[in-house]
Amino acid sequence: MSIPELIRKKRDGEELADDELHSFVTSVTGGTVQDCQLGAMLMAMYIRGMSNNEAANLTKHMAQSGDLLTWDPLWKDLLVDKHSTGGVGDKVSLPLAPALAALGLKV
Incomplete structure (x- = not known):
């Protein structure tokens, strides 16, 4: 699903699936999301809110998007x-x- 489709879905109050949130985070970290699209998605998430599943999945994908450190x-x-x-x-x-x-x- 494209970024504009994800924004529309969230704007309309629909819940984003795990794979859609993964795609969104990957696009953001990959630099393929325009600033205006990122702003629109964040505004839709703020205004419509996020389910517990959405918040957990978004957090998971954000945490896994960077370098993971290992310790002794x-x-x-x-x-x-x-x-x-x-x-x-x-x-x-x-x-x-x-x-x-x-x-x-x-x-």
Whole structure:
């Protein structure tokens, strides 16, 4: 299904199937979706909402679209992440990383 067809489907309140969301994410990450199409799809998703299945499948395909990191199995219980959106007032990241590393955690 083409990107305009996916946009129309979501605009009209239909649920996007797993393979359609995979196709959409692949097109976005491959650079074949125009900015206006991406904006239209995001607006349709926002206005019409997403089912739990759509949200889960979109998240899955977005996560699988990039490089996946592998870690030493010995780090299984030592690996931590502090994620931030970089918003105003975020002053935790800078001191947190060395503090956790001092405790032996892999940051």
